[in-house]
Amino acid sequence: MSKTNAGRFFEDYSVGQVIRHAVPRTVAEGERALYHALYPARHALYSSDAFAIACGLDSSPLDDLIAFHTVFGKTVPDISLNALANLGYAEGRWLAPVWPGDTLRAVSEVIGLKQNSNGKSGVVWVRTSGLNQVDEPVLDYVRWVMVRKRDADAPAPETVKPDLAEAVPADALVVPEGLDFGAYDFGLAGExxxxxxxxxxxxxxxxxxxxxxxxxxxxxxxxxxxxxxxxxxxxxxxxxxxxxxxxxxxxxxxxxxxxxxxxxxxxxxxxxxxxxxxxxxxxxxxxxxxxxxxxxxxxxxxxxxxxxxxxxxxxxxxxxxxxxxxxxxxxxxxxxxxxxxxxx
Amino acid sequence: MSKTNAGRFFEDYSVGQVIRHAVPRTVAEGERALYHALYPARHALYSSDAFAIACGLDSSPLDDLIAFHTVFGKTVPDISLNALANLGYAEGRWLAPVWPGDTLRAVSEVIGLKQNSNGKSGVVWVRTSGLNQVDEPVLDYVRWVMVRKRDADAPAPETVKPDLAEAVPADALVVPEGLDFGAYDFGLAGExxxxxxxxxxxxxxxxxxxxxxxxxxxxxxxxxxxxxxxxxxxxxxxxxxxxxxxxxxxxxxxxxxxxxxxxxxxxxxxxxxxxxxxxxxxxxxxxxxxxxxxxxxxxxxxxxxxxxxxxxxxxxxxxxxxxxxxxxxxxxxxxxxxxxxxxx
Amino acid sequence: MSKTNAGRFFEDYSVGQVIRHAVPRTVAEGERALYHALYPARHALYSSDAFAIACGLDSSPLDDLIAFHTVFGKTVPDISLNALANLGYAEGRWLAPVWPGDTLRAVSEVIGLKQNSNGKSGVVWVRTSGLNQVDEPVLDYVRWVMVRKRDADAPAPETVKPDLAEAVPADALVVPEGLDFGAYDFGLAGExxxxxxxxxxxxxxxxxxxxxxxxxxxxxxxxxxxxxxxxxxxxxxxxxxxxxxxxxxxxxxxxxxxxxxxxxxxxxxxxxxxxxxxxxxxxxxxxxxxxxxxxxxxxxxxxxxxxxxxxxxxxxxxxxxxxxxxxxxxxxxxxxxxxxxxxx
Missing domain, CATH: 3.10.129.10 (Hotdog Thioesterase)
Known part of the structure; x- marks a missing residue:
C-alpha cells in the first residue's frame, strides 16, 4: 500500500466529519519580513511595533492574511488536493491576533455535500478553524470546493447545503482586545x-x-x-x-x-x-x-x-x-x- | 477627490518645508536573513552575533544598508514618486546602529530648489533623517532628485542651491559606541x-x-x-x-x-x-x-x-x-x- | 599583490593541515522562514515549536540541512572555489541541534590527498566540523573534491587515501538530548x-x-x-x-x-x-x-x-x-x- 497521500475524493467526505489537519506551524518575524518582501504591504499596524503599541496593542501582530494563508495551507492536503475549483468563502472571522512566535494548526468540519449532476464530482463545504498553541481560535471561515470522485459509480450522498450568511453582521465582528484608535496618527499611517x-x-x-x-x-x-x-x-x-x-x-x-x-x-x-x-x-x-x-x-x-x-x-x-x-x-x-x- | 496618492510635483515643494514620512517599520532578524539571501553579504560584523560581541557591540546590528534602504523607502511616496531622475547623495552619516527590533521612521526637510531651464521640471534637495523608536537619529543624508512640474506655467521658485560638502570630513564620522577592533579576528573575518x-x-x-x-x-x-x-x-x-x-x-x-x-x-x-x-x-x-x-x-x-x-x-x-x-x-x-x- | 581570494589549488593542501573557515554566521527565525519559502518543508518538528516541545525539546530547532548548508558554505572559499567536482560525502553526523540565535563557524582538516594521473588536478579529502558559539560541535562530515592544480609541474604529494566507513554505524548516531517520541502525535505529523x-x-x-x-x-x-x-x-x-x-x-x-x-x-x-x-x-x-x-x-x-x-x-x-x-x-x-x- 502506498505511503503517500493521494488526497481525499468526494466520496471520502461525510457531513459532520471533523478533520484535524497536520503540521502545526510556528510563525514569527521571519514570516513577517517575507510578507513584506512578497507584497507591497504598508499598513502601519503590521509594519511597526511602535505604531501598534500606540493603537493599544502589545506589539505588531502578524498580518491577518498570514494567519489566513497559514490556516488555509494546512487544509490543502485534506480538502483541496483533488479539487477542481475553489468555489467560495463565507462567514470568515478573525477572532484573535496572531503574534510572532505563535503556533497555528487547523481543524475543519464538513458542513455540506452536493454531488454534481455529471456524477463525476461534487461540492464539499467545510468550516475551518485556525487555533493557536493554547487552542484559542484565531480564525474561522467556511469554504467550498469542487472535488473529483474517485469512482464515478459511487452513490451520491444526501445533499446538504449549508445556510450561509451573505455577510458577517457588523455586531459579530471581533475587535482585538485593547485596540484603540483614539490617538491614531494619520500622518504616520500614510493617509x-x-x-x-x-x-x-x-x-x-x-x-x-x-x-x-x-x-x-x-x-x-x-x-x-x-x-x-x-x-x-x-x-x-x-x-x-x-x-x-x-x-x-x-x-x-x-x-x-x-x-x-x-x-x-x-x-x-x-x-x-x-x-x-x-x-x-x-x-x-x-x-x-x-x-x-x-x-x-x-x-x-x-x-x-x-x-x-x-x-x-x-x-x-x-x-x-x-x-x-x-x-x-x-x-x-x-x-x-x-x-x-x-x-x- | 481621489483618495490615492499622486505624489508631489515640483511646485509642491518649498525651502524649509518639513515632511514627516509615513509608515514606520520594525526591522528584525527576518530582514537580516533576507538581506543575506538577496546579496552575497559576508562582512562578519553583520553575519555573526559572536563576532560583533568580540568587537565590543551588544550583538550584530542590522546591515548599514538595511537602515539606508528602509529610510530611503519611506521617502519615496513624498519625494520621488514623480521623479525623473535620482541625481545624487551627499553628507550621509550613520549615527547609531540599528538593532533587530528597532522601528525606523523618516523625516525630510527641503533644503534646495532649482527649476530647470525647460520649465517642465526642477531639482529638489532634501535632507532626510532616519529615527528609531526613541527618536534617536540613526542616519542622515542629503539627496537631490529631478521632479516633474504638475503645471508647466506655474511660476519658478527662487533658486536655492545648498552648499554641500564634497565629502564628510573624517572628524565628523561617528564610530558606534563601544566599537573596539583591538582583538579583531582577521581569520574569522576572512582576509x-x-x-x-x-x-x-x-x-x-x-x-x-x-x-x-x-x-x-x-x-x-x-x-x-x-x-x-x-x-x-x-x-x-x-x-x-x-x-x-x-x-x-x-x-x-x-x-x-x-x-x-x-x-x-x-x-x-x-x-x-x-x-x-x-x-x-x-x-x-x-x-x-x-x-x-x-x-x-x-x-x-x-x-x-x-x-x-x-x-x-x-x-x-x-x-x-x-x-x-x-x-x-x-x-x-x-x-x-x-x-x-x-x-x- | 592582489587582495582578493583566488582560492586554494591542489598543491596548497597538505595532510594534517587545519583550516579555520571565515565568517561565522548567526542563524535564527529568519533563516527558518526562508527555508520554508524555498523548500516545501513540512516535517512537524521543524515547523512547530509546540510539536517540538511535545517531543521533549525546548523548542523547534533549525532544520538539520540549515546547519549543513551553513557549515558547508563556510568551507567553499577554502575548499571548493577551484573545485572541478564535488565527489562525495561520508561519515557525516549531526551532534547537537542548532537553535535560533546560534552562531555557526567551521573548521576543516585535510585528511587525504591524491593527485590525478593527468597531473592537472587532484582529490582533496577534508573532515569538516561545524561549531556553535560555545565551541560545541553540531555537525561533522567528510567530503572530497577534485581541485585544479595551479601549476601542472608541481610535484605530486604522497598519496593518502582515508579509510572511510561505508555508513555511520547505528550505535554511533547521536540522538538529541531529551528527544522522546513516546507521546508522538501522528495526526499532527501528517502520516x-x-x-x-x-x-x-x-x-x-x-x-x-x-x-x-x-x-x-x-x-x-x-x-x-x-x-x-x-x-x-x-x-x-x-x-x-x-x-x-x-x-x-x-x-x-x-x-x-x-x-x-x-x-x-x-x-x-x-x-x-x-x-x-x-x-x-x-x-x-x-x-x-x-x-x-x-x-x-x-x-x-x-x-x-x-x-x-x-x-x-x-x-x-x-x-x-x-x-x-x-x-x-x-x-x-x-x-x-x-x-x-x-x-x-
Missing part, C-alpha cells in the same frame, strides 16, 4: 482619510500594478505550506506556467489597496470571495475597491468598513467586474468581500 | 588585510559577478517598502523589463566588495553617489573599488577608509569609469563614495 | 506510518514535483553564504544558465520526501552522497526513497531508519538510478544515503 470620509458606493482605483514572477508566487505558496501541485510543477501544463495560488492574489490586491485605503488597518471578516479567473506569471495585477457598508464598533475610535476588493490583470481605472451576461470579465482575477477596522 | 595595508589610489577588482533576476530585485525593493512603480510594473515599458532600484545595485556591489575589502566592516558615511546607467534583469553585476582617503578615529584599533565603489555590468578588471568625454561609460551602473571602518 | 511500518528494501515514490527558477536557487545559495561563482554568474556559460548548488537539490528532495516519510523527522547522519548530474533552472525535481536499514536507539520511542534519497528531473515513479553500465542515468540528480529518526 488622512478616516472612516467618516468614505461613502457607501464609493469606488477607489488603487492605481499601482505589480507584475508577478514564477519565483515569487512559489516562494509565497510554499511559505504557507500549501502543497497543491498545480502551483509548483510546470510539467502539469504545456506552456510550463504554474497556476498561481488564489491567496497570492488576495494578498497582492490587499497590499495594493493601501493606496487609498491606508487606514483600513485590520481585516476582521471575510464575507465572500471568488477567484474569477486564473492568474499566471507575467500578469500585472492591479486592484480597485468599493465601499459596501459601514458600521460602528464599541471600541474607542474604531469603525468598521465593508469593502469589495477586485483584482484585475487589466486596467483598474474602469473598475472592471462583470459583463452584461453577469459573468466576470476575463481580466478580473478576484472579487473579495471583507470587513476592515478603520479609525473614526 | 588578513588591515587598514595599514591599503594605499590611497589603490584599486581592487572584486572579481565575482552576479546575474540579477526580476524576482530578486522586486523582493528587495518591496522589502524596503519602496513603492516607485517603475520597479514593479512591466507594462511601463515595451520590453516588459522593470528598472532596478538603484539601491539594489548599491547593496550588490557592497556585498561583492567583500572579496578584497572583507575588513571594511561598517559604513559610516556616504559622501556621494551616482546611478550612472540603468540596470535591468539579466545584467551581470561586478564591482571594483578605489581607496580615496584614509583617516584615524579615536576608537581603539579602528581606522577609517574612504572608498569609491563602482558597479559595472561589464568586466570589472579594467576598472571602467568614465570616457574621454568625462561621461560614465555605458556599462557603469554606480559610482559611490563612502567611508568605512576597518581594523588598524 | 500514520511508524518505524515498524517500513521494510528494508521498500521504495517510496514521493510523487510531487517542483520546477526550479534561477531566483530561487540563487536566494538559497546566497543564504548559506556559498560563494561559488558558477551558481550566480550567467556569463560563465553560453546558455546563460547557472549551475544549481547541489545542496539545493538535497533540500528540495528531502522536503519532497515528506510525502511518504513525514515521520522521518530528524536527519542524524549522512552516510554518503553523489551529485549524479547537474541541475539547471527550468528542471522539475522529483524524488524517491529506498529503505536501506533500520536500527533501534536507546531513546524513548525513537527508531533510526537509513534511507537512500534519489532526486530526479524525470519521472520518479519508475525509481530511476543507474543504467546497465553501472552509471547514473542522465535524469538522476542526487543519490543520498542518510539516517533519520522516526517514532517506533
Amino acid at each position: 488622512p482619510h478616516r472612516w467618516g470620509d468614505y461613502q457607501i458606493g464609493e469606488k477607489i482605483d488603487h492605481v499601482d500594478g505589480v507584475t508577478i514572477e514564477e519565483a515569487e508566487h512559489m516562494l509565497a505558496t510554499r511559505l504557507w505550506q500549501n502543497t497543491a501541485k498545480v502551483h509548483f510543477d510546470a510539467t502539469n501544463r504545456d506552456d510550463g506556467k504554474r497556476l498561481i495560488y488564489g491567496g497570492h492574489i488576495i494578498s497582492m490586491a490587499r497590499a495594493l489597496s493601501f493606496n487609498g485605503l491606508a487606514n483600513a488597518q485590520m481585516i476582521v471578516a471575510l464575507n465572500g470571495g471568488t477567484h474569477a479567473n486564473p492568474c499566471f506569471a507575467g500578469d500585472t495585477v492591479r486592484a480597485w475597491s468599493e465601499v459596501l457598508d459601514k458600521a460602528e464598533t464599541g471600541a474607542p475610535g474604531v469603525g468598521a468598513i465593508r469593502l469589495r476588493l477586485v483584482a484585475t490583470k487589466g486596467d483598474s481605472g474602469a473598475f472592471p467586474l462583470k459583463g452584461q451576461d453577469g459573468r466576470y470579465v476575463p481580466e478580473v482575477l478576484l472579487d473579495l468581500d471583507y470587513w476592515a477596522l478603520m479609525p473614526l | 588578513p588585510h588591515r587598514w595599514g595595508d591599503y594605499q590611497i589610489g589603490e584599486k581592487i577588482d572584486h572579481v565575482d559577478g552576479v546575474t540579477i533576476e526580476e524576482a530578486e530585485h522586486m523582493l528587495a525593493t518591496r522589502l524596503w517598502q519602496n513603492t516607485a512603480k517603475v520597479h514593479f510594473d512591466a507594462t511601463n515599458r515595451d520590453d516588459g523589463k522593470r528598472l532596478i532600484y538603484g539601491g539594489h545595485i548599491i547593496s550588490m556591489a557592497r556585498a561583492l566588495s567583500f572579496n578584497g575589502l572583507a575588513n571594511a566592516q561598517m559604513i559610516v558615511a556616504l559622501n556621494g553617489g551616482t546611478h550612472a546607467n540603468p540596470c535591468f534583469a539579466g545584467d551581470t553585476v561586478r564591482a571594483w573599488s578605489e581607496v580615496l582617503d584614509k583617516a584615524e578615529t579615536g576608537a581603539p584599533g579602528v581606522g577609517a577608509i574612504r572608498l569609491r565603489l563602482v558597479a559595472t555590468k561589464g568586466d570589472s578588471g579594467a576598472f571602467p569609469l568614465k570616457g574621454q568625454d568625462g561621461r560614465y561609460v555605458p556599462e557603469v551602473l554606480l559610482d559611490l563614495d563612502y567611508w568605512a571602518l576597518m581594523p588598524l | 500514520p506510518h511508524r518505524w515498524g511500518d517500513y521494510q528494508i528494501g521498500e521504495k517510496i515514490d514521493h510523487v510531487d514535483g517542483v520546477t526550479i527558477e534561477e531566483a530561487e536557487h540563487m536566494l538559497a545559495t546566497r543564504l548559506w553564504q556559498n560563494t561559488a561563482k558558477v551558481h550566480f554568474d550567467a556569463t560563465n556559460r553560453d546558455d546563460g544558465k547557472r549551475l544549481i548548488y547541489g545542496g539545493h537539490i538535497i533540500s528540495m528532495a528531502r522536503a519532497l520526501s515528506f510525502n511518504g516519510l513525514a515521520n522521518a523527522q530528524m536527519i542524524v547522519a549522512l552516510n554518503g552522497g553523489t551529485h549524479a548530474n547537474p541541475c539547471f533552472a527550468g528542471d522539475t525535481v522529483r524524488a524517491w526513497s529506498e529503505v536501506l536499514d533500520k536500527a533501534e536507539t536507546g531513546a524513548p520511542g525513537v527508531g533510526a531508519i537509513r534511507l537512500r534519497l534519489v532526486a530526479t528531473k524525470g519521472d520518479s515513479g519508475a525509481f530511476p538510478l543507474k543504467g546497465q553500465d553501472g552509471r547514473y542515468v542522465p535524469e538522476v540528480l542526487l543519490d543520498l544515503d542518510y539516517w533519520a529518526l522516526m517514532p517506533l
Whole structure:
C-alpha cells in the first residue's frame, strides 16, 4: 500500500466529519519580513511595533492574511488536493491576533455535500478553524470546493447545503482586545482619510500594478505550506506556467489597496470571495475597491468598513467586474468581500 | 477627490518645508536573513552575533544598508514618486546602529530648489533623517532628485542651491559606541588585510559577478517598502523589463566588495553617489573599488577608509569609469563614495 | 599583490593541515522562514515549536540541512572555489541541534590527498566540523573534491587515501538530548506510518514535483553564504544558465520526501552522497526513497531508519538510478544515503 497521500475524493467526505489537519506551524518575524518582501504591504499596524503599541496593542501582530494563508495551507492536503475549483468563502472571522512566535494548526468540519449532476464530482463545504498553541481560535471561515470522485459509480450522498450568511453582521465582528484608535496618527499611517470620509458606493482605483514572477508566487505558496501541485510543477501544463495560488492574489490586491485605503488597518471578516479567473506569471495585477457598508464598533475610535476588493490583470481605472451576461470579465482575477477596522 | 496618492510635483515643494514620512517599520532578524539571501553579504560584523560581541557591540546590528534602504523607502511616496531622475547623495552619516527590533521612521526637510531651464521640471534637495523608536537619529543624508512640474506655467521658485560638502570630513564620522577592533579576528573575518595595508589610489577588482533576476530585485525593493512603480510594473515599458532600484545595485556591489575589502566592516558615511546607467534583469553585476582617503578615529584599533565603489555590468578588471568625454561609460551602473571602518 | 581570494589549488593542501573557515554566521527565525519559502518543508518538528516541545525539546530547532548548508558554505572559499567536482560525502553526523540565535563557524582538516594521473588536478579529502558559539560541535562530515592544480609541474604529494566507513554505524548516531517520541502525535505529523511500518528494501515514490527558477536557487545559495561563482554568474556559460548548488537539490528532495516519510523527522547522519548530474533552472525535481536499514536507539520511542534519497528531473515513479553500465542515468540528480529518526 502506498505511503503517500493521494488526497481525499468526494466520496471520502461525510457531513459532520471533523478533520484535524497536520503540521502545526510556528510563525514569527521571519514570516513577517517575507510578507513584506512578497507584497507591497504598508499598513502601519503590521509594519511597526511602535505604531501598534500606540493603537493599544502589545506589539505588531502578524498580518491577518498570514494567519489566513497559514490556516488555509494546512487544509490543502485534506480538502483541496483533488479539487477542481475553489468555489467560495463565507462567514470568515478573525477572532484573535496572531503574534510572532505563535503556533497555528487547523481543524475543519464538513458542513455540506452536493454531488454534481455529471456524477463525476461534487461540492464539499467545510468550516475551518485556525487555533493557536493554547487552542484559542484565531480564525474561522467556511469554504467550498469542487472535488473529483474517485469512482464515478459511487452513490451520491444526501445533499446538504449549508445556510450561509451573505455577510458577517457588523455586531459579530471581533475587535482585538485593547485596540484603540483614539490617538491614531494619520500622518504616520500614510493617509488622512478616516472612516467618516468614505461613502457607501464609493469606488477607489488603487492605481499601482505589480507584475508577478514564477519565483515569487512559489516562494509565497510554499511559505504557507500549501502543497497543491498545480502551483509548483510546470510539467502539469504545456506552456510550463504554474497556476498561481488564489491567496497570492488576495494578498497582492490587499497590499495594493493601501493606496487609498491606508487606514483600513485590520481585516476582521471575510464575507465572500471568488477567484474569477486564473492568474499566471507575467500578469500585472492591479486592484480597485468599493465601499459596501459601514458600521460602528464599541471600541474607542474604531469603525468598521465593508469593502469589495477586485483584482484585475487589466486596467483598474474602469473598475472592471462583470459583463452584461453577469459573468466576470476575463481580466478580473478576484472579487473579495471583507470587513476592515478603520479609525473614526 | 481621489483618495490615492499622486505624489508631489515640483511646485509642491518649498525651502524649509518639513515632511514627516509615513509608515514606520520594525526591522528584525527576518530582514537580516533576507538581506543575506538577496546579496552575497559576508562582512562578519553583520553575519555573526559572536563576532560583533568580540568587537565590543551588544550583538550584530542590522546591515548599514538595511537602515539606508528602509529610510530611503519611506521617502519615496513624498519625494520621488514623480521623479525623473535620482541625481545624487551627499553628507550621509550613520549615527547609531540599528538593532533587530528597532522601528525606523523618516523625516525630510527641503533644503534646495532649482527649476530647470525647460520649465517642465526642477531639482529638489532634501535632507532626510532616519529615527528609531526613541527618536534617536540613526542616519542622515542629503539627496537631490529631478521632479516633474504638475503645471508647466506655474511660476519658478527662487533658486536655492545648498552648499554641500564634497565629502564628510573624517572628524565628523561617528564610530558606534563601544566599537573596539583591538582583538579583531582577521581569520574569522576572512582576509588578513588591515587598514595599514591599503594605499590611497589603490584599486581592487572584486572579481565575482552576479546575474540579477526580476524576482530578486522586486523582493528587495518591496522589502524596503519602496513603492516607485517603475520597479514593479512591466507594462511601463515595451520590453516588459522593470528598472532596478538603484539601491539594489548599491547593496550588490557592497556585498561583492567583500572579496578584497572583507575588513571594511561598517559604513559610516556616504559622501556621494551616482546611478550612472540603468540596470535591468539579466545584467551581470561586478564591482571594483578605489581607496580615496584614509583617516584615524579615536576608537581603539579602528581606522577609517574612504572608498569609491563602482558597479559595472561589464568586466570589472579594467576598472571602467568614465570616457574621454568625462561621461560614465555605458556599462557603469554606480559610482559611490563612502567611508568605512576597518581594523588598524 | 592582489587582495582578493583566488582560492586554494591542489598543491596548497597538505595532510594534517587545519583550516579555520571565515565568517561565522548567526542563524535564527529568519533563516527558518526562508527555508520554508524555498523548500516545501513540512516535517512537524521543524515547523512547530509546540510539536517540538511535545517531543521533549525546548523548542523547534533549525532544520538539520540549515546547519549543513551553513557549515558547508563556510568551507567553499577554502575548499571548493577551484573545485572541478564535488565527489562525495561520508561519515557525516549531526551532534547537537542548532537553535535560533546560534552562531555557526567551521573548521576543516585535510585528511587525504591524491593527485590525478593527468597531473592537472587532484582529490582533496577534508573532515569538516561545524561549531556553535560555545565551541560545541553540531555537525561533522567528510567530503572530497577534485581541485585544479595551479601549476601542472608541481610535484605530486604522497598519496593518502582515508579509510572511510561505508555508513555511520547505528550505535554511533547521536540522538538529541531529551528527544522522546513516546507521546508522538501522528495526526499532527501528517502520516500514520511508524518505524515498524517500513521494510528494508521498500521504495517510496514521493510523487510531487517542483520546477526550479534561477531566483530561487540563487536566494538559497546566497543564504548559506556559498560563494561559488558558477551558481550566480550567467556569463560563465553560453546558455546563460547557472549551475544549481547541489545542496539545493538535497533540500528540495528531502522536503519532497515528506510525502511518504513525514515521520522521518530528524536527519542524524549522512552516510554518503553523489551529485549524479547537474541541475539547471527550468528542471522539475522529483524524488524517491529506498529503505536501506533500520536500527533501534536507546531513546524513548525513537527508531533510526537509513534511507537512500534519489532526486530526479524525470519521472520518479519508475525509481530511476543507474543504467546497465553501472552509471547514473542522465535524469538522476542526487543519490543520498542518510539516517533519520522516526517514532517506533
